Amino acid sequence: MSRRKFCAAMAAFCLTQVLPLPAMAQPGNRAPIRIGLTPVFLDDQTAFVNAWRTYLESRLKRPVVFVQRASYREIVDLMRNGKLDFAWLCGYPYVRNKQTMNLLAVPVYQGKPVYHSYLIVPASDRQTRSIADLRDKVFAFSDPDSNSGYLVPVYDLYRMQEKPSAFFSKTFFTWAHRKVVVAVADGLAQGGAVDGYVWDMLALQHPELTSQARIVEKSAEFGFPPFVAGKTVAPEDVSAMRKALLAMPQDEEGAKLLRQLQLDGFVTGDEHLFDSIARMMRAIMDK
Amino acid sequence: MFRDLSFRYKIPLRGSVLVVFTALVVTASLMFRAYDDLKRDVLLNSESMGRVLAHTLTPAILHDEVWSAYEIINSPFQASPKANVNQAEEILVLDARQQVYVSTHPKQYPMLSDPARASPVQARLQQAIADYRGSEPKAVELPGSGKFYMVTPIISDGVAVGTLVMGYSRSMFMPRFYDIARRAVVMTLLALAVLLPMNWYWAWRMAQPLIQLAECMGKVGPALPDAQECKMYESRDEIGQVGVAFKRMLNELKDKENLEKQMFFSERLAAVGRLAAGIAHEINNPLGGMLNTISTYKKHANADPQTAKTISLLERGLLQIKDTIAALLVEAKFQSHPLTVQDIEDTRTLVLPDFHKKPAELSWENDILEILPLPSTLVRQILINLLFNAVQAVEPQGHVRCHIYRDSRNLTLAVENDGKHIEAEQLGYLFEPFATGREGGHGLGLWVTYQIVQQLKGEIVAQSQPGETRFTVTLPLEEHAA
Numbered sequence: 038m039s040r041r042k043f044c045a046a047m048a049a050f051c052l053t054q055v056l057p058l059p060a061m062a063q064p065g066n067r068a069p070i071r072i073g074l075t076p077v078f079l080d081d082q083t084a085f086v087n088a089w090r091t092y093l094e095s096r097l098k099r100p101v102v103f104v105q106r107a108s109y110r111e112i113v114d115l116m117r118n119g120k121l122d123f124a125w126l127c128g129y130p131y132v133r134n135k136q137t138m139n140l141l142a143v144p145v146y147q148g149k150p151v152y153h154s155y156l157i158v159p160a161s162d163r164q165t166r167s168i169a170d171l172r173d174k175v176f177a178f179s180d181p182d183s184n185s186g187y188l189v190p191v192y193d194l195y196r197m198q199e200k201p202s203a204f205f206s207k208t209f210f211t212w213a214h215r216k217v218v219v220a221v222a223d224g225l226a227q228g229g230a231v232d233g234y235v236w237d238m239l240a241l242q243h244p245e246l247t248s249q250a251r252i253v254e255k256s257a258e259f260g261f262p263p264f265v266a267g268k269t270v271a272p273e274d275v276s277a278m279r280k281a282l283l284a285m286p287q288d289e290e291g292a293k294l295l296r297q298l299q300l301d302g303f304v305t306g307d308e309h310l311f312d313s314i315a316r317m318m319r320a321i322m323d324k
Numbered sequence: 325m326f327r328d329l330s331f332r333y334k335i336p337l338r339g340s341v342l343v344v345f346t347a348l349v350v351t352a353s354l355m356f357r358a359y360d361d362l363k364r365d366v367l368l369n370s371e372s373m374g375r376v377l378a379h380t381l382t383p384a385i386l387h388d389e390v391w392s393a394y395e396i397i398n399s400p401f402q403a404s405p406k407a408n409v410n411q412a413e414e415i416l417v418l419d420a421r422q423q424v425y426v427s428t429h430p431k432q433y434p435m436l437s438d439p440a441r442a443s444p445v446q447a448r449l450q451q452a453i454a455d456y457r458g459s460e461p462k463a464v465e466l467p468g469s470g471k472f473y474m475v476t477p478i479i480s481d482g483v484a485v486g487t488l489v490m491g492y493s494r495s496m497f498m499p500r501f502y503d504i505a506r507r508a509v510v511m512t513l514l515a516l517a518v519l520l521p522m523n524w525y526w527a528w529r530m531a532q533p534l535i536q537l538a539e540c541m542g543k544v545g546p547a548l549p550d551a552q553e554c555k556m557y558e559s560r561d562e563i564g565q566v567g568v569a570f571k572r573m574l575n576e577l578k579d580k581e582n583l584e585k586q587m588f589f590s591e592r593l594a595a596v597g598r599l600a601a602g603i604a605h606e607i608n609n610p611l612g613g614m615l616n617t618i619s620t621y622k623k624h625a626n627a628d629p630q631t632a633k634t635i636s637l638l639e640r641g642l643l644q645i646k647d648t649i650a651a652l653l654v655e656a657k658f659q660s661h662p663l664t665v666q667d668i669e670d671t672r673t674l675v676l677p678d679f680h681k682k683p684a685e686l687s688w689e690n691d692i693l694e695i696l697p698l699p700s701t702l703v704r705q706i707l708i709n710l711l712f713n714a715v716q717a718v719e720p721q722g723h724v725r726c727h728i729y730r731d732s733r734n735l736t737l738a739v740e741n742d743g744k745h746i747e748a749e750q751l752g753y754l755f756e757p758f759a760t761g762r763e764g765g766h767g768l769g770l771w772v773t774y775q776i777v778q779q780l781k782g783e784i785v786a787q788s789q790p791g792e793t794r795f796t797v798t799l800p801l802e803e804h805a806a
Contacts, residue, residue: 161431175435177391206436209390216391224431225394 069100070274073112073124075180085297092290096281108212109182122270123278127262129184132315135308141264141275142282143306146234150304153233154185154256157221160249165228167254168193176205177226179214184314186214189256190230192317215239222249234261238299260310264303279305331534336527343519351512358504362497367463367474370412370490373400374461374476378488381417382480385425390435393417393426397488401428412490413471417478419486422450439489445469453487470494533557537567548577593755597775600757604649611649615642651768652757660701663735665692667700668707668728675711684715684722691729698735698799702776709773710739710795717743717793733801734782740794746786754786773797 070093074086086103093101104121106112109130115121117137124138131138143150158165165171168190179186187210194204201208209226211217214235221229233255240247264282266275285291286302295302326334377396384393397415416433417425427433433442440450445466452464453475461476471493478486533556540554554574556567618639621627627635668690679686707726714724718741727738746754755774758767777784782799 159431207390209388211391220391220394223394225390225426225435227434 067099069102070097070123070278071102071104071121073115073121073126074103074105075107075109075112075125075127085294089294092285092294093281096284097277109180113182116265116267119267119269121267122274123264123266125262125264127180127182127184128260128311128314129188129318130182131263131265132311132318133182137268138265139268139275140306140308141266142279142303143263143310144261144298144303145301146261146299148301149258150261150306150310151258152185152261153258154189155231155233155236155252156190156228156254156256157218157231157236157250158228158253159221159224160251161224162227162251165253168228169197171228172204173206174227175207175209175225176201177217177220177229178208178210179217179229179231180210180212183214183232184259184262184317185232185256186217186230188314188317188321189259191321195321218246218250222246228253232262234299241299257313259314260306263306263311331531332528335531336524339523339527340520343516343523347512347516347519351508355501355505355508358508359501362501362504366492366497370474370492371461371463371476373412374474374488374490377415377490378461378476378478381478381488382485385417385419385478385485386480390426394430397426397428411496412474413493413496414491416489416491417486418453418489420484422454422487425486445471449473449475449489453489459484533559533563533567537563537570540570544574544577548574548581589752593774594778596756597778600652604653607645607649608653611642611646615639615646618642648768651772660699663692663696663698663700663703665690665694667704668692671704671707671711672726675708675715678712678715679724682715682718682720682722684718684720684724686711686715687723687725689725689727689729691727692735696730696735697801698780702780703735703737703799706773706776706797707737707739709769710737710797713769713795714739714741714743714793717741719743730801735799735801737797737799738794740792742791743793745790745793746788748788751786751788755784 072093086105090101090103104112104115106115109127112121112124112126113130113134116124116126117134123141126138131140146152156168158171176190178190181187191201194201197204209220211220214232217226217229217231218236218239220226221231229250236247236252266278282303283305285295326337329337377400380396381393383389384396397417400411400415414427414429414432416427416439418439419425422438424433424435424437424439426435433439438450440447448466448469449464452466456462456464456475456477459477459479461474463472464475465472471491474490474492476488476490477484478488536555536557540549540556543549543553554571556571557563558567618635621635622632622639672686672688672690676686707728711724711726714726718724722742724739724741727736729736729738755770757771774784777797777799780799782797784798785796787794787796
């Protein structure tokens with residue numbers, strides 16, 4: 038190799054390393070957006086999560102990373118520490134941690150941004166009419182930070198001047214709404230509290246599972262588990278993300294994903310949607 | 325029934341029973357072993373499964389993670405129900421107070437319930453668990469329950485925080501056992517398919533000599549079978565020995581039969597001899613009187629020629645009768661000198677003219693060298709009779725052989741000729757008086773010879789077959805030496 042050729046090669050090498058290439062300017066190489074998910078909703082739906090990630094990447098022009106953790110608490114901790122930009126949380130942890138996160142968007146389910154908590158018992162149990170009938174029974178909660186799977190039944194007991202530890206013979210957490218249904222259907226627990234939206238999804242996809250349990254009570258309406266944004270996240274990222282979510286029903290791909298989630302779409306939402314949850318939380322905490 | 329069955333069937337039947345019995349025993353023991361192995365497999369498997377589950381369950385129980393414990397005990401079921409045939413049927417986790425902490429069948433064993441109330445089997449099991457103090461997995465079998473249990477204490481820092489109970493159904497590994505059993509049965513049938521025909525063939529080979537022997541023995545009746553008629557198995561084993569013994573017995577029976585025939589023959593001849601002697605005596609007395617009278621008459625009376633001629637005719641006739649009677653009455657009582665070589669040689673000289681006349685050849689072998697204690701006159705008469713008979717029997721240019729020899733006991737005179745042989749049925753009557761088979765001769769020669777031999781306590785044997793007729797006279801020497 039001649040000296041001239043060598044220098045040319047060196048120069049070319051330096052140029053490619055120093056100068057940004059056109060590809061580098063694309064959003065794909067910017068810092069990824071990190072979104073926290075909990076097993077409360079999207080447990081073991083890896084294929085769906087991948088499709089959604091691809092969809093969001095194409096809309097945001099940025100890489101998207103979904104971070105799945107086993108409980109709300111882990112996601113909330115990551116949010117507080119700024120390790121996550123956004124998260125799909127429950128209303129209860131949202132109102133508890135309002136000082137560290139803002140409301141981003143609320144899913145619309147069956148036309149409204151609300152859902153219910155269901156009290157369920159095994160299908161073989163024909164007597165139970167309310168949670169009051171479950172004294173000294175084994176009860177399954179989903180997550181201690183879940184509104185529908187914990188706060189709602191605990192608040193019901195609170196109104197009866199009861200505490201779960203004394204009222205039930207035993208309680209346990211399954212860390213997922215779906216598993217509450219399994220625990221009740223298998224007869225491991227004689228009662229359980231479950232997210233109404235998750236139950237409805239299961240009733241569609243796994244009727245053989247929900248047929249082994251029975252809904253005893255549907256609670257009042259609560260704000261649907263919202264998408265939240267960290268307070269430190271850049272406003273343009275927040276608005277881009279909100280825009281992407283709100284626009285989902287408008288294109289075919291987004292609509293298809295929403296159909297899979299049985300959701301109608303997203304709305305900006307009002308934090309007052311979650312006032313009833315905050316009231317219950319305060320009542321429990323004051324006690 | 326079976327006792328009367330032929331060995332042809334008895335031996336193979338017994339062999340078959342043995343083969344089938346052995347096959348059954350071997351198969352049964354193998355199957356028993358397989359069942360044992362399977363069970364041990366299940367036990368070992370469940371033991372290790374118990375250790376793993378107990379280890380995994382420890383933190384869940386310590387942190388009171390009911391759902392996690394439930395998922396742990398259900399995990400073996402979720403993998404694949406068919407992948408592991410050694411699958412537990414039910415799993416229970418008991419807390420330190422022996423209440424149900426969690427179970428794979430929550431409806432049957434609700435949380436916090438006393439499992440002993442679920443069923444009598446469980447009550448017995450719980451008693452066994454309460455009595456168990458070890459820290460290792462332990463198999464508990466409850467007779468009559470059709471189940472066995474693997475009990476594994478869940479230990480944290482040396483303290484039992486609970487107990488893992490895995491219940492197995494015995495019927496669980498039955499399909500696998502049936503599979504093994506089916507293969508064992510097929511192998512057994514294959515082995516039987518080979519062994520049974522082999523057994524029948526060998527048994528048949530073993531029975532065959534016995535059957536031959538039995539058939540031969542069956543032929544032994546009034547008549548004895550010939551050696552040719554009896555095909556015998558030849559070997560040195562026991563059956564071969566029996567065959568040899570049987571043949572020997574057959575020969576001895578034949579000898580005995582011959583002896584009996586001979587005795588019968590001798591007795592008949594003796595009876596005939598007594599009769600002849602009696603008649604001869606009765607005739608001799610009046611005959612002697614008649615001859616005396618004729619003699620006296622001839623001496624004292626001058627008879628006319630006609631009368632003299634008649635008397636002479638009478639006398640000749642009576643003399644002929646006397647000769648005949650004398651011949652019948654063989655008297656050996658008169659004394660004669662011991663037999664010398666010369667006596668024997670004289671006999672030869674005496675008969676030689678007859679040989680020249682025929683003409684016939686005489687081979688003469690005289691091995692006697694010394695004087696023998698036998699009456700010479702009688703021996704010579706025997707020899708002359710036999711030689712005369714022989715020379716008459718041969719065709720012209722025929723050949724007669726005479727061999728005289730002795731051993732320590734006997735003198736033997738053997739005369740043989742190559743003339744026309746004597747028929748078998750004729751041989752039986754050969755030594756009776758007037759039993760001549762040819763023209764000429766009064767038919768008393770052999771009778772006389774026989775009588776003399778009898779008197780000398782000897783033996784005469786006639787053998788005849790085409791081309792050779794032999795008379796052998798054996799005379800004991802001691803009798804006379806004594």
